[in-house]
Amino acid sequence: MYLQITEQIRQRIAAGDWAPGKELPSIRALAIDLRVSVITVKRAYLDLENEGVIVTRHGKGSFVAEAQDLAARMHDDKLAAHLEAAAEMAQLLGLTPEELATRLKQATRKREKK
Numbered sequence: 001m002y003l004q005i006t007e008q009i010r011q012r013i014a015a016g017d018w019a020p021g022k023e024l025p026s027i028r029a030l031a032i033d034l035r036v037s038v039i040t041v042k043r044a045y046l047d048l049e050n051e052g053v054i055v056t057r058h059g060k061g062s063f064v065a066e067a068q069d070l071a072a073r074m075h076d077d078k079l080a081a082h083l084e085a086a087a088e089m090a091q092l093l094g095l096t097p098e099e100l101a102t103r104l105k106q107a108t109r110k111r112e113k114k
Contacts (some may be wrong), residue, residue, distance in 0.1 A: 001036055005044035010053060013064055014074045024054060024062040 012018045024045075025033065031041045045062055048054045056062045090100040 002040045002044040002047070005030075005034070005036075005041060006047050009044070009048060010074060013053065018064050020064050020066045022064045024064065026061060 009018075009024070018024070024030075027038055027041045027045060031038045034041070045054065045056065049056055049062070052065055054062050055065050086104070087100065090097075090103075095103070
């Protein structure tokens with residue numbers, strides 16, 4: 001459950017819904033709102049803090065970190081995962097790396113026409 005919480009917070013920040021410096025809901029308030037334990041939310045916030053996504057100021061709360069490129073990092077991670085999946089699928093289909101590259105170029109051109 002805490003992974004879902006961290007992912008949702010990352011997505012809101014990456015989408016620009018939560019700007020740098022925005023205060024996040026308190027751990028207790030979010031736990032009540034999501035109907036999960038305080039420990040679950042606390043773990044999610046701790047992971048996000050360790051990643052540099054949020055900062056916690058004792059007595060003041062948790063905030064979206066000021067200097068970050070979360071949106072770019074998330075998109076890059078997503079692209080890497082999709083490319084790995086495409087490479088795996090190409091291998092299963094017996095495609096060479098060159099054939100996969102050709103298909104990627106075709107998909108890119110098709111996308112540019114839209």
